[in-house]
Amino acid sequence: MGGGEPGLGSAEVVQQPEQADAGSPAAGRLGLEPLPYVVGEDGAKQPVPGALSIFLRSGTAAAMCLDSLAAAQPGAPPFLRIPKEKLLADIQLQGAISDFHPIKDAIRAADCDALAVRPNLDDAYGDGNNYEVACSRAAAEAWQAVEEWRRAAAAEAEAAASAAAAQAALPKSKRRRAPQPWVDQGTEAEMEAVAGPPPRPPALLVLERPLRDLVASRQRHQRAQQQQQQPPQDQGKPASTQPQQQQQQQQQQQQQRAPRLVDVDASDLWSSAQSECRPFKDPNYDTRRARREAGAQAVPRLAEKGVQV
Numbered sequence: 459m460g461g462g463e464p465g466l467g468s469a470e471v472v473q474q475p476e477q478a479d480a481g482s483p484a485a486g487r488l489g490l491e492p493l494p495y496v497v498g499e500d501g502a503k504q505p506v507p508g509a510l511s512i513f514l515r516s517g518t519a520a521a522m523c524l525d526s527l528a529a530a531q532p533g534a535p536p537f538l539r540i541p542k543e544k545l546l547a548d549i550q551l552q553g554a555i556s557d558f559h560p561i562k563d564a565i566r567a568a569d570c571d572a573l574a575v576r577p578n579l580d581d582a583y584g585d586g587n588n589y590e591v592a593c594s595r596a597a598a599e600a601w602q603a604v605e606e607w608r609r610a611a612a613a614e615a616e617a618a619a620s621a622a623a624a625q626a627a628l629p630k631s632k633r634r635r636a637p638q639p640w641v642d643q644g645t646e647a648e649m650e651a652v653a654g655p656p657p658r659p660p661a662l663l664v665l666e667r668p669l670r671d672l673v674a675s676r677q678r679h680q681r682a683q684q685q686q687q688q689p690p691q692d693q694g695k696p697a698s699t700q701p702q703q704q705q706q707q708q709q710q711q712q713q714q715r716a717p718r719l720v721d722v723d724a725s726d727l728w729s730s731a732q733s734e735c736r737p738f739k740d741p742n743y744d745t746r747r748a749r750r751e752a753g754a755q756a757v758p759r760l761a762e763k764g765v766q767v
Contacts, residue, residue, distance in 0.1 A: 491611070494604045495582060503582050506601075508594030510561045511578065511587040518557045521548070524589070527577045536605045537576035537592070542568060564593040574598040640766050664751070672746045675721045685710065 495503045505511055519525060522540055545565050549556045558565060565573065574592040581587070592598040625633050725739045742748070 492600075492604050492607055494576075494601050502584070505583065505590055506592075506597050508597035509590050509592045509601075510564055511583055511585055512557065512561060512589050512591055513587040514557045514589045518548070519589075522575070524575060524577070527575075537574045537598075537601055539572040539574050539598075541572050542566075542570075545573060558591075561591060561593070565591075568593045570595045570598065574601060576601060638766060640764055662751070664749075666749065667747075669747055676746070679721060 494506060496506055498504050514522075514524070522538075522544070524538060527536075527538055542565060545558050546562075549558050549562050549565075553559070574597070576590050576592075578588055578590050592601060725737050728737055
């Protein structure tokens with residue numbers, strides 16, 4: 459048998475982060491799980507203030523109806539309240555051999571009529587004891603708060619599992635995605651490394667062609683097309699006009715023999731015997747004059763906004 463006295467050493471009530479998953483719904487809504495013990499200055503676990511660690515034999519546990527707690531069944535209560543008179547009667551009956559004899563003074567000084575008793579099967583304090591007795595109302599309330607938190611966490615976990623199963627049964631287009639934090643995989647750093655300062659200020663280029671060159675080239679091309687489209691007019695005319703016509707024909711032949719450098723669209727000269735691919739028809743071929751001012755100017759960053767996709 460062994461027992462502890464209240465107030466030994468200094469201890470602080472803590473919450474252990476590893477007891478609750480940071481990504482679980484309970485951790486986000488209920489906070490970290492409270493623990494039914496405290497951690498002293500040396501880092502060792504100790505009972506909460508007002509609770510005492512004690513060793514109970516199997517016969518004593520059966521007499522106090524603590525077998526269901528020791529079995530650690532999922533549906534079993536976390537602790538059992540035993541009337542103070544029953545504990546004092548066991549001490550009076552068995553005397554010094556009673557398992558509750560080491561803490562008889564704390565039991566008599568308890569501020570509640572029923573004392574909470576809970577199992578300590580994993581020997582959390584390293585003293586070899588297997589039960590704890592809450593000899594104060596505050597210690598029992600601390601245990602009760604732990605149990606309420608665990609029940610709420612279990613209910614939230616069950617609700618989350620049901621919601622996840624319902625979402626999994628829906629088509630992918632109707633599923634609702636849970637919000638996730640923005641994760642930068644290095645894209646912004648790469649963009650900043652590539653977007654270095656320009657070596658010189660931006661230059662403005664103005665490209666122009668004299669209008670007379672465009673007009674003269676267009677006129678020569680139109681005259682050549684008109685001459686090619688004129689039908690022969692020698693038949694049915696008097697003989698006096700034949701020398702003039704012959705002279706005109708000779709002039710036309712001389713003009714045809716002379717090289718003509720004109721701007722002609724490639725689609726007008728296309729022949730299926732020479733090429734199977736029809737050339738591209740320039741939609742801006744008839745444009746006589748065009749002027750365009752183009753440049754690139756860096757825009758300063760005014761605001762930053764991120765969206766997770």
